[in-house]
Every structure is written in C-alpha cells, then in structure tokens.
Amino acid sequence: MSKKFNILVFALTSYLLRAQLPNTDVWLFKIEKTKTELKLSDPKNITSRTGYDNQPSFSNDGKKIYYVSIREDNQSDFYYYDLGSEKTIQLTKTKESEYSPVLTADGKYLNSVVVESDSAQRIHFINSLTGVSEKKYEVDSVGYYTFLNSDTVLYYKLTSPHSLRYFVKSTGEDKWLGNDPIRAFKKINRHAFIYGVKDSVRVTFYKYDFIFQKAEKYAEYNSVSEDAIWHEQHGLLKSEGTKLLRYDEAKKEWQTLFDLSGVGIKKITRFTFDPKNKYLVVVDNL
Numbered sequence: 001m002s003k004k005f006n007i008l009v010f011a012l013t014s015y016l017l018r019a020q021l022p023n024t025d026v027w028l029f030k031i032e033k034t035k036t037e038l039k040l041s042d043p044k045n046i047t048s049r050t051g052y053d054n055q056p057s058f059s060n061d062g063k064k065i066y067y068v069s070i071r072e073d074n075q076s077d078f079y080y081y082d083l084g085s086e087k088t089i090q091l092t093k094t095k096e097s098e099y100s101p102v103l104t105a106d107g108k109y110l111n112s113v114v115v116e117s118d119s120a121q122r123i124h125f126i127n128s129l130t131g132v133s134e135k136k137y138e139v140d141s142v143g144y145y146t147f148l149n150s151d152t153v154l155y156y157k158l159t160s161p162h163s164l165r166y167f168v169k170s171t172g173e174d175k176w177l178g179n180d181p182i183r184a185f186k187k188i189n190r191h192a193f194i195y196g197v198k199d200s201v202r203v204t205f206y207k208y209d210f211i212f213q214k215a216e217k218y219a220e221y222n223s224v225s226e227d228a229i230w231h232e233q234h235g236l237l238k239s240e241g242t243k244l245l246r247y248d249e250a251k252k253e254w255q256t257l258f259d260l261s262g263v264g265i266k267k268i269t270r271f272t273f274d275p276k277n278k279y280l281v282v283v284d285n286l
Helices: 003-019
Strands: 024-033 038-045 052-058 064-070 076-082 087-090 097-103 109-115 121-127 133-136 142-147 152-157 163-168 173-179 181-189 192-198 203-209 214-221 228-231 235-240 243-248 253-259 268-273 279-285
Touching: 024 064, 038 253, 052 097, 052 268, 052 279, 064 097, 076 109, 097 121, 097 142, 109 133, 109 142, 121 142, 142 181, 152 181, 163 181, 173 192, 181 228, 192 228, 214 235, 214 243, 228 268, 235 268, 243 268
Parallel strands: 024 052, 076 097
Antiparallel strands: 024 038, 024 279, 052 064, 064 076, 076 087, 097 109, 109 121, 121 133, 142 152, 152 163, 163 173, 181 192, 192 203, 203 214, 228 235, 235 243, 243 253, 268 279
C-alpha cells in the first residue's frame, strides 16, 4: 500500500472521527467508604459545556484531572482541572491533535497519542509543564496504548482488522498479540495485563502473562461496550449504561459497584479512579 494512500485513509478517518464526535462531559465524584459499602457523593460536572471533553486521567498526586477537549478551533488539546482551585487550565495548543493523556511515573511527561500533520498516529511524550512534545516512539497507526513497564508498551494498531500489539523500546521488538481487541487493555503488573476481544454480541476478557506467553480466559459479558479497567482493589471493572460493574472472580459473576442514574448520568463511556481511591471520574455520553 502506498504512503500517499495511507495518508489519504488516515486523513479521511480523522475527518470522520471529528464529524462524529459525541457530546460528552467529565464528572467528578468523591468516594466515601463505610463499614459495609462504598458511596459516591458531591457529584460535579467539571466541564459542563456543549462539545467533546473526554479521556480523563488523574495526576500521580490525585490533585489534577487531565483530559482531552475540542473547542472552537476544532483541535484536540489537553486541559487539566485543578481540584484545589477548581480551575481549568489549557496545557497544549498545537496544530496537531493530542489524545489519551496519562502522566508518566516521574511526572515529567504526559504520554499521548498524537495525530501528526501527515496523519501518522504515534505515542508522544509531552512535557507536563510546557505542553511541548519532546520525544516520541516511531511506531505508527496507534489508536490506544498502555505502558506495561518503562520499556514495553501495548498498543491498539489501526490495521484491518484492528489488532493488539506490543513494542519493546530497548530491542525494537514489535509483535502481534491478537485481532479485534476492545480499546481497553490494562496493566495488572509489570509482566501481565488484561484485555478484551469482541464479537457481534459480547466481549470476552483474557489475562495475558509475558513470562509464560500465555492468555487465559477470565470473564465475559454480553455487550459490546469497550470501557473497562483493572483496579488494584476491585479487580476487573466495566461500564454498562449508567452502571459500573465489578467482576467477582470467586463467584464468577458481575455485580453493580455504582449506579449513577440518580445524578442524571445517561451513559458512562470512560471512568477512572485517583491513585488513593478518594475520587472517581466518569465521562457521560450525552
């Protein structure tokens, strides 16, 4: 396939994505723990505007929420909400489009998928203070990613069909793991992660261990919803409508962790917890 054709395909894909972007809001909740249950309190819509605000993640100290916002210039940039001051601050302002901000362990950079001027999509390291991209991985066609450790990144490649791959920086190794993944695949520890494979009616979750180079079926759910995380305390969590569900490994069943319908949430499409489990952030698809 020619380079010019590739550029044309990605340019068309980027245009269609912008045309079809949903109207989304980012909500913040406090988590209260009693002797018998977890409760959510103080719901706050921290974006509360018409438009696309999505892909939130917390800073390592839990004091900021980074997210993607598309404003009047139709450009995807990073903003952050400061929980202390309750102010929103723009971090990037570029001609390229930045997505999926996640702070590195040392706090110096925001990992990001950047749609570059030639429509290539690569993982960039954006300075968390200046908002300037300082380095990148040369792996192209990245849709989503998660770092397993400082040397290995898992990524969703925009192939046909879409595929899940991993890239090792120190060796340059770039290998296929499977086709038709959901966009959520999450680290469990330095050598293992959980991912989902979807068909027309369900998502099946697998655990993969790099030491044994083996995948084992973990759970499944009869829905094609692609939003899921691995939580240190709760294990596998997924969103379904207005609910966050937890998979009980011992009972092999899904249980409701939170139901947010009471605060006006219509459909949860992303969610995350702060490092100390004091806050929950969800994206509501309006």
